[in-house]
Amino acid sequence: MEQSGEIYEELMLQVEGLSGEIAQQLRAEVTRGRLVRGFELSARERRLRDQRITDTESARIGRADVAVIEYDGDQRLRLLCEALVTAARTMAASRRALIGLLELTDLSGNQIVFADEDDPSPRVLNIGVQAREAEWRRGIVEQELAPLQQELSSWL
Amino acid sequence: MAVSRDAALAAVRAALDTLSDVYVDAATESDLYEAALLTEAVRAARDAGGTVLLTNDGHSRPRAVVFRRSPGNLWNQQFTYAKVTFSPTRILEIHLGVFVLATSGVPHECDVAVLDHDEAQRSRQANVHPRASKLIAAIEAKNYSAPPGLNIGRSFLGLSTELGPGKSFLAFPSSHARSVETLLAKRSSECFSGVVPASPDADGLRKHIEKKIKNWVVQG
Numbered sequence: 001m002e003q004s005g006e007i008y009e010e011l012m013l014q015v016e017g018l019s020g021e022i023a024q025q026l027r028a029e030v031t032r033g034r035l036v037r038g039f040e041l042s043a044r045e046r047r048l049r050d051q052r053i054t055d056t057e058s059a060r061i062g063r064a065d066v067a068v069i070e071y072d073g074d075q076r077l078r079l080l081c082e083a084l085v086t087a088a089r090t091m092a093a094s095r096r097a098l099i100g101l102l103e104l105t106d107l108s109g110n111q112i113v114f115a116d117e118d119d120p121s122p123r124v125l126n127i128g129v130q131a132r133e134a135e136w137r138r139g140i141v142e143q144e145l146a147p148l149q150q151e152l153s154s155w156l
Numbered sequence: 157m158a159v160s161r162d163a164a165l166a167a168v169r170a171a172l173d174t175l176s177d178v179y180v181d182a183a184t185e186s187d188l189y190e191a192a193l194l195t196e197a198v199r200a201a202r203d204a205g206g207t208v209l210l211t212n213d214g215h216s217r218p219r220a221v222v223f224r225r226s227p228g229n230l231w232n233q234q235f236t237y238a239k240v241t242f243s244p245t246r247i248l249e250i251h252l253g254v255f256v257l258a259t260s261g262v263p264h265e266c267d268v269a270v271l272d273h274d275e276a277q278r279s280r281q282a283n284v285h286p287r288a289s290k291l292i293a294a295i296e297a298k299n300y301s302a303p304p305g306l307n308i309g310r311s312f313l314g315l316s317t318e319l320g321p322g323k324s325f326l327a328f329p330s331s332h333a334r335s336v337e338t339l340l341a342k343r344s345s346e347c348f349s350g351v352v353p354a355s356p357d358a359d360g361l362r363k364h365i366e367k368k369i370k371n372w373v374v375q376g
Contacts, residue, residue: 001158001159001161001164002161004164007161007164007165007168010165011165011168011169014169014172015172017172017176018172018175018176018179019179019181019182019185020182021182022182022301022302025300025301025302025303025304026302028302028305029302029303029305032305032335034334035334035335035338077164079302080168081168081171082301082302082330082331082332083301083302084168084171084172084175086301086302086329086330086331086352087175087179087185087301087329088171088175089329089352089355090185090189090299090301090329090352090353091175091179091185091188093352093353093354093355094185094188094189094191094192094353095188096353096354097191097192097195097196097353097354098191098192098195100195100199100354101191101194101195101198101210101221102210102221104195104198104199104202104208105198105208105209105210105217105238106217107210107217107218107221109220111220111221112191112221112223113221113222113223114184114191114222114224114225115222115223115224115225115234115235116224116225116226116228117224117228117229117234118234119225122222122225123180123184125180125184125188130178133178134178137174137175137177137178140171140174141171141174141175144167144168144170144171144174145167145168145171147159147163147167148159148164148167148168151158151159151164
């Protein structure tokens with residue numbers, strides 16, 4: 001996709017707005033790059049790297065070697081889309097799981113409280129309402145991003 | 157048909173707007189994820205043949221389910237845990253975010269700890285941390301939507317070494333984590349990627365814990 005690297009950078013500012021943590025995870029992964037075994041390198045990439053090694057008379061790339069490949073723009077954008085879909089799925093599934101816990105143990109009510117010890121302001125979540133909302137939003141996120149995910153090249 | 161630049165921007169922006177209406181904050185989403193993995197452990201215990209009671213006092217159901225937001229001491233009865241009975245002499249407990257005393261003598265936080273009930277009772281009676289030798293299984297939960305880095309694998313390796321071989325499971329929602337999976341591939345403590353609750357990957361984690369629990373039950 002044209003300008004996918006720029007699109008990624010532009011969107012990352014908005015991911016920061018949603019969750020600094022997700023943005024940080026994405027930036028860290030993009031900085032690290034993809035780890036691939038020597039035999040998984042494309043023929044072109046391997047030839048280029050072998051050429052540089054041959055110039056210095058070192059051993060050629062073998063099966064045990066591990067290389068790093070930089071994520072290109074499409075791959076970055078796909079990484080971002082996958083992270084958003086994963087976040088949406090996790091949000092919905094976590095809430096659903098907690099409803100399941102209440103049902104499994106025959107507990108009535110839909111509230112789950114998260115608190116610290118002697119917490120004057122615990123966070124009370126109406127998990128039933130939240131689960132329905134998150135499930136609906138998960139569907140929308142998947143639907144919104146599906147065409148883009150199909151368009152972007154896979155690195156797997 | 158190719159997706160245009162504007163369409164791509166619009167799609168991701170729409171997804172972000174949609175998420176922002178329900179995403180609470182990173183800490184709460186992590187708390188919810190950990191609690192969901194406690195649910196997987198509870199299901200594993202039930203599948204292993206146990207009878208589950210969700211409780212704060214060990215005897216009755218709680219008026220409200222209260223989970224820890226940050227790691228704490230097991231003996232604090234303010235918080236909810238699962239008590240799972242297999243027989244009058246074989247009972248375990250499943251806690252969220254409690255400290256467990258490692259072999260080095262240092263207490264470590266377990267996001268989800270499956271413990272021998274007798275050891276938990278000892279902890280409550282003496283206000284001492286439960287010992288890792290009585291830990292049946294533990295889950296280290298990392299709410300990572302993007303691939304976690306090697307640092308996560310390294311710190312998990314340290315934790316699992318401290319808690320004893322084969323007891324700890326690292327779980328996160330991202331389905332890609334090549335470096336972490338490679339690091340942990342030949343270790344006794346395992347890495348589970350793609351663990352979105354109730355997904356096939358979560359089933360894999362649950363079955364592992366079920367096996368641990370079954371082994372513990374028959375050893376009694």
